[in-house]
Amino acid sequence: MxxxxxxxxxxxxxxxxxxxxxxxxxxxxxxxxxxxxxxxxxxxxxxxxxxxxxxxxxxxxxxxxxxxxxxxxxxxxxxxxxxxxxxxxxxxxxxxxxxxxxxxxxxxxxxxxxxxxxxxxxxxxxxxxxxxxxxxxxxxxxxxxxxxxxxxxxxxxxxxxxxxxxxxxxxxxxxxxxxxxxxxxxxxxxxxxxxxxxxxxxxxxxxxxxxxxxxxxxxxxxxxxxxxxxxxxxxxxMPCVFEYIYFSRPDSVLEGISVYKARYEMGRRLAIENYVVADLVVPVPDSGIPASRGYSIQSGIPIGEGLIKNKYIGRTFIYPQQRNREIGVRIKLNALKEIVRNKKIVLVDDSIVRGTTMKRLVPLLKKSGAKEVHVRISSPPIKYPCYFGIDIPTKEELVSAKMEVQEICKYIGADSLSFLSIDSLKKSVGMNNICAACFDGNYPSFAAKFYVA
CATH class of the missing domain: 3.60.20.10 (Aminohydrolase, N-terminal nucleophile (Ntn) domain)
Known part of the structure; x- marks a missing residue:
């Protein structure tokens, strides 16, 4: 389990x-x-x-x-x-x-x-x-x-x-x-x-x-x-870095570090590493909001509410079956056509795991009138399974383990796709000694005999 x-x-x-x-x-x-x-x-x-x-x-x-x-x-x-x-x-x-x-x-x-x-x-x-x-x-x-x-x-x-x-x-x-x-x-x-x-x-x-x-x-x-x-x-x-990226609520403080501030800093550093000319920064609600604000402030591109979330549905990442995740995405988010029409969009989210959400959202924004959709992810590509309690059990489910960045970009239909570097992720959290095995395959020492990344 x-x-x-x-x-x-x-x-x-x-x-x-x-x-x-x-x-x-x-x-x-x-x-x-x-x-x-x-x-x-x-x-x-x-x-x-x-x-x-x-x-x-x-x-x-x-x-x-x-x-x-x-x-x-x-x-x-x-x-x-x-x-x-x-x-x-x-x-x-x-x-x-x-x-x-x-x-x-x-x-x-x-x-x-x-x-x-x-x-x-x-x-x-x-x-x-x-x-x-x-x-x-x-x-x-x-x-x-x-x-x-x-x-x-x-x-x-x-x-x-x-x-x-x-x-x-x-x-x-x-x-x-x-x-x-x-x-x-x-x-x-x-x-x-x-x-x-x-x-x-x-x-x-x-x-x-x-x-x-x-x-x-x-x-x-x-x-x-x-x-x-x-x-x-x-x-x-070695605290889990994914707590800062996604799982914990933004108003929590872990190891003396504000989760919100860490996510904001991830977005800011993402803009430094992966700037693109655009008209509007659009967050994927809710977990992409702090990073999108950091991206907006650093890049100077205004932020807008281009996606509306159904507040009465839970988190699609933690649905246990893939079919339920896909249904969840369809009823969870919808585009504000008046906001995104004729705009070059920077779409900011915290992670891409299976690619389910992005494969739905990019075409949704384009169908709603966006001229371009540039996806920016405030964490590195997830390439390795997690064995310590997060739902990343097999490489086969991880889109970044099977595809290069440009292949993923084509798969989700984006005009461009970039991820945050591991170095910037650790600087955003303020800790070098942190479990980021899902990104770099460096598991805690006790796990070495159980798994080979």
Whole structure:
């Protein structure tokens, strides 16, 4: 299972947190639209409600009020290559000899098949196809009264990307993988602590951003407050660059870097590297908007709303089937003929993955009267699969892995096509040490024995 999801956790010393988790998950809805779930500690057990659907569909006042408790976690899920069945919805909950546990996971384990086989040979029964359930079983397996040691042993065993929120021993626990590939941050409001995939969810519940969970760090929140344990590791910190390009909301801050400012800078540098004479800069809404503004300011070409987005449809990139993606593009965007007619257009988007969107948009703009359409992409060509939780599973699906830039240009019907360089991408984010394996094939060292780019 390869997932791009959102996790949220809350611990309050004096009030219920079910609605805070609900609003936090709504804010993280862009990270997963297939299922949602919330688990809370109630006395000596965990109450969990989860199902397929959006947060607002899964939770109504009637069932949300049943989740009253002071400690809880939530999850929004998007399955990329595995089942989207309700049984794979998270959080996962388990009772074992030493108590209870609930777990929610954002990321992907690259040694999941190996670990699953090992657990099954030991007689453990796994009820889902999710690699997240494997983590839950490993923690339970290693738990012998010492929580920290069981978590450390589990972290040594699993390989891949993970941001975890866990309920165990009346505690809220957050864990981030040793490379820090997937994001996780800490917030605080009055007498409550929060863990979230993105800082924007902290803003919504009125919490103050405290800091990011460090790579390889275990954060434990209980009646004594917040304590952290760092796992010894020589792994390099390598946050996922695609969080800055596409997945995170622009109002989030990751590793101290504004996602919006990073995207704006990508657009500005794109204009420096790939200027073209044109009348209008048109963003592909919504993820192309910050980069298009940077491109416009740097180039001096005015920006215009040439495409209108249907606000009632989700993100086409994260639809699990190609046919659904194509339908999604057709009903998601339409051209403003009055704006684009007789104009030379610079069409700015954040990425080209399969080419589905651009193959539709370029002809749409030309049919609507645009004289020329020059496509500018504020990231490099995606040539390699992602094994760490983003929906880029095979080279066969990546248009840039199969075609050169000029071939792609012809394929989408554009007058010209240019991408941002990897060097400018890293400068835009402000970090050299970042996972950009989908662009350059340089995977984190732990993955070398699993995949050859």
């Amino acid at each position: 390869k997932e791009e999801c959102g996790v949220f956790g809350a611990y309050s010393f004096n009030k219920p947190i079910n609605y805070d988790i609900y609003f936090g998950l709504q804010t993280l809805q862009h990270r997963g639209q297939e299922s949602a779930g919330i688990a809370v500690i109630q006395n000596s057990y965990v109450n969990c409600i989860k199902d397929k659907g959006l947060v607002s569909e899964v939770f109504l006042k009637e069932n949300l009020d049943k989740l009253e408790g002071n400690v809880g976690i939530g999850h929004v899920r998007y399955s990329t290559t595995g089942n989207s069945d309700a049984c794979n919805a998270q959080p996962f909950v388990a009772n074992f000899t030493n108590g209870y546990m609930a777990l929610a996971h954002n990321g992907n384990l690259i040694n999941a098949l190996e670990l699953r086989k090992e657990l099954e040979e030991e007689g453990r029964i796994l009820q889902t196809t999710s690699d997240s359930e494997i983590i839950l079983h490993l923690i339970a397996k290693y738990y012998r009264g010492n929580l920290i040691e069981s978590l450390k042993k589990t972290m040594e065993k699993i390989k891949g990307s993970y941001a975890l929120v866990i309920l165990m021993d009346d505690k809220l626990i957050g864990i981030r993988d040793k490379n820090g590939i997937r994001p996780l941050c800490i917030g605080k409001k009055d007498n409550a602590y929060y863990l979230s995939s993105e800082s924007c969810a902290l803003d919504v519940v009125g919490a103050e951003f405290v800091r990011d969970v460090e790579p390889g760090e275990i954060v434990i929140i209980d009646k004594n407050g917040l304590n952290a344990v760092k796992v010894d590791t020589d792994a390099d910190k």
